[in-house]
Amino acid sequence: xxxxxxxxxxxxxxxxxxxxxxxxxxxxxxxxxxxxxxxxxxxxxxxxxxxxxxxxxxxxxxxxxxxxxxxxxxxxxxxxxxxxxxxxxxxxxxxxxxxxxxxxxxxxxxxxxxxxxxxxxxxxxxxxxxxxxxxxxxxxxxxxxxxxxxxxxxxxxxxxxxxxxxxxxxxxxxxxxx
Amino acid sequence: xxxxxxxxxxxxxxxxxxxxxxxxxxxxxxxxxxxxxxxxxxxxxxxxxxxxxxxxxxxxxxxxxxxxxxxxxxxxxxxxxxxxxxxxxxxxxxxxxxxxxxxxxxxxxxxxxxxxxxxxxxxxxxxxxxxxxxxxxxxxxxxxxxxxxxxxxxxxxxxxxxxxxxxxxxxxxxxxxxxxxxxxxxxxxxxxxxxxxxxxxxxxxxxxxxxxxxxxxxxxxxxxxxxxxxxxxxxxxxxxxxxxxxxxxxxxxxxxxxxxxxxxxxxxxxxxxxxxx
Numbered sequence: 001x002x003x004x005x006x007x008x009x010x011x012x013x014x015x016x017x018x019x020x021x022x023x024x025x026x027x028x029x030x031x032x033x034x035x036x037x038x039x040x041x042x043x044x045x046x047x048x049x050x051x052x053x054x055x056x057x058x059x060x061x062x063x064x065x066x067x068x069x070x071x072x073x074x075x076x077x078x079x080x081x082x083x084x085x086x087x088x089x090x091x092x093x094x095x096x097x098x099x100x101x102x103x104x105x106x107x108x109x110x111x112x113x114x115x116x117x118x119x120x121x122x123x124x125x126x127x128x129x130x131x132x133x134x135x136x137x138x139x140x141x142x143x144x145x146x147x148x149x150x151x152x153x154x155x156x157x158x159x160x161x162x163x164x165x166x167x168x169x170x171x172x173x174x175x176x177x178x
Numbered sequence: 179x180x181x182x183x184x185x186x187x188x189x190x191x192x193x194x195x196x197x198x199x200x201x202x203x204x205x206x207x208x209x210x211x212x213x214x215x216x217x218x219x220x221x222x223x224x225x226x227x228x229x230x231x232x233x234x235x236x237x238x239x240x241x242x243x244x245x246x247x248x249x250x251x252x253x254x255x256x257x258x259x260x261x262x263x264x265x266x267x268x269x270x271x272x273x274x275x276x277x278x279x280x281x282x283x284x285x286x287x288x289x290x291x292x293x294x295x296x297x298x299x300x301x302x303x304x305x306x307x308x309x310x311x312x313x314x315x316x317x318x319x320x321x322x323x324x325x326x327x328x329x330x331x332x333x334x335x336x337x338x339x340x341x342x343x344x345x346x347x348x349x350x351x352x353x354x355x356x357x358x359x360x361x362x363x364x365x366x367x368x369x370x371x372x373x374x375x376x377x378x379x380x381x382x383x384x385x386x387x388x389x390x391x392x393x394x395x396x397x398x399x400x401x402x403x404x405x406x407x408x409x410x411x412x413x414x415x416x417x418x419x420x421x422x423x424x425x426x427x428x429x430x431x432x433x434x435x436x437x438x439x440x441x442x443x444x445x446x447x448x449x450x451x452x453x454x455x
Contacts, residue, residue, distance in 0.1 A: 018220075021293040022227040025301070028427060032299025050182035058189040062196075066216040067224075069295040069303040069339070072209050073196030080193060084186045122298045129300070132201045135346030136300050136367055145299040 005172045009044070009056065012164075016040050017063045031148030034156045035118065037064055038149075041079050042086045042117050042157075043164035046110060048172075050087030057083025070129065078125045082117045089113055110161040111154055118153040122146045210332075217309075217334030224337060225307045228292025268430060284395055286321075286432040287312050295339060302345035302365070304428060309336045312435075317393050319434040325399035325422035326350070326388060327431050338433070342425050343400065344368055351389035352400050354380065360389055363400055363419055370401060370419040380406050380417045395434045 016036050025033045037060050045053025061076030068075065089109070122145050129137040200209050289308035295301050308314055310333050320327040320340050328348060332339040341348055348365040352372060359378035363370045363386060372386060384403045390396025401421040 018223060018227050021295065021305070022224055025294040025296045026228075026291070033296070035298065051185065054182055054186050054189060058193065061193070064297065065196075066213060067220065067293065067295055067305070068297050069301055069341075069345075070297060071197045071200035072212070073193040073200060075297055077190060077193035077197060080186065080189045084182065087182065125298050125300070128197065132197070134300075136302060138367060141300060141367055149298050 002172055005168065008167065008171050012040065013056065013060050013063065017060065017067070020064065021067045029148070029152065031144045032152065033148075034152035035121070035149055036156060036160070037061075037075075037079065038082060038118055038121050039114055039153050039156045039160045040164065041083045042110070042114050043161040044168070045083045045086035046090050046113060046161060047165045047168040048087070049090045050084050053083030053085075053087035053090075054080055055083075057081070070134065071132065074125060074128055077128065078121045081124060082121050085120070086113055086117055110157050114153050114157045114161070115150050118150045119146060122149050213332060214334060217332065217337055217339075221309065221334050221336035224293050224305060228305075228307065229290070284434045285313075285436045286434050287314065288430060288432050289338075290430055291428045292337065302342045302348075302367075302425075303331060304340050304342065305337050306340055306431060306433070307337060308433060309334045309338050311335050312433075314338050314433055314435060319388075319393075319395040319398065320431050321395070321398050321434065322423050322428065322431045324424070325401070327423050327425070327428065329394070330433060340431070343370060343421055343423070344425055350394065350400065351391060352386040353389050354378075354403075355385045355387055356381070357384070368425075369404075370421060372403065372417040372419045374415045378415070380415055382406060384417075386419060392437075 020036050024036055027033055041053060041057045041060055044056040057079035058076050061079035062073070064075045064079075065072045122142070126137045126142045126145070196209075287308050289306040289312075291304045292307045293305040295303040295305060306320075314330055314333045316330050316333055318330045320329055326343055328340045328342040328345070330338050331341040342365070343350065343363075344365040344367060346365050346367065350363050351360065352363040353360050357378055357380075359374055359376070359380075361372050361374040361378075363372045372380070374380065380403055382403055382405065386400040386403070388394055388396055388398045388400060399422050401419040403417045404420045405418040407416045407418070
């Protein structure tokens with residue numbers, strides 16, 4: 001990883017956490033809000049694989065936890081799992097992935113990955129909350145959040161995943177190493 | 179392949195450990211210092227980002243028909259007009275807010291919502307742009323022009339976290355305006371439930387006011403009863419209450435930073451007649 005790539009990751013994650021809490025969660029949308037952080041973690045994982053996905057997920061989640069109203073570590077758990085799983089798609093040629101040089105990726109692939117990741121993320125988040133006795137997690141709230149989060153995250157995907165993919169490829173080009 | 183998997187296991191364990199410790203911490207809260215530190219560092223940034231986002235919305239806010247008419251005017255006038263409308267709305271809101279706080283003439287600090295502490299739509303706290311430097315302390319009453327919003331939970335130097343009245347952890351003593359009976363209102367996610375302490379009648383449409391305590395301002399409108407669960411044999415009557423405040427569209431709020439200077443209601447016995455000359 002080049003220093004430029006590291007800096008880019010750090011700045012993007014911090015900016016996204018601020019944008020998420022100050023802007024996106026305040027949008028007057030029914031049911032919930034677009035989760036930029038989840039889409040961002042998936043974007044890094046799809047661009048670079050499970051290692052990047054796992055680390056980005058953990059750091060993003062921990063930062064997000066500081067500003068939210070649940071226990072420290074709950075989002076970190078969710079985003080770590082999401083980042084790792086999405087990274088596996090990057091490594092698996094059978095799923096339209098493959099390390100650089102593999103066959104072209106279907107434009108639908110990120111949408112499907114984000115939809116599955118959002119559904120899984122909400123489920124893990126709600127399950128942990130339920131186990132810890134969080135009274136806000138009800139079946140109604142869960143269903144509503146599931147539908148809204150998946151829909152809004154998929155809508156956000158075309159604006160995030162390709163941009164992160166291109167930037168990461170540009171920034172990680174290290175002429176001394178290759 | 180082994181690298182990422184090992185890291186995954188380690189980080190998942192770390193996250194689980196953090197969650198477990200933070201969920202357990204009742205009296206001893208090891209992460210409170212961490213959160214306070216984050217509030218101190220992130221607070222000013224959050225205020226800036228939230229304030230900027232607010233001004234962007236201010237420009238876009240407004241009546242669609244009005245905007246259609248304005249679109250024909252030039253861009254500068256349009257932006258100016260939209261901004262001034264938003265200012266007028268905010269002035270009106272502030273007027274109502276001050277009017278409400280005036281009731282008990284309690285010192286009130288106005289603040290704007292700059293962030294929402296929600297993950298996946300399960301949230302029930304907001305961050306406001308006033309903190310301990312403005313005289314805020316945990317546990318103070320937060321209200322808006324429409325009624326009760328919640329109470330302050332965590333207070334940093336520049337920002338404070340407000341627990342909304344719809345959170346299951348929020349309970350407030352409340353009185354029915356029509357019957358005067360006293361009970362407890364508790365958040366249940368998007369609304370509240372109201373339990374009468376010693377029986378009595380509740381009807382759909384009744385309004386609730388806070389009873390007040392040492393730290394809570396009395397007489398703040400809480401919400402209106404939308405349904406009554408009066409199944410026979412229950413010891414307590416329970417009612418569903420819809421808050422007057424729309425918690426999903428909060429902007430300007432007021433934090434009551436001290437006790438009312440006067441008794442907030444007119445005294446029950448009439449004032450004594452002037453002594454005869």
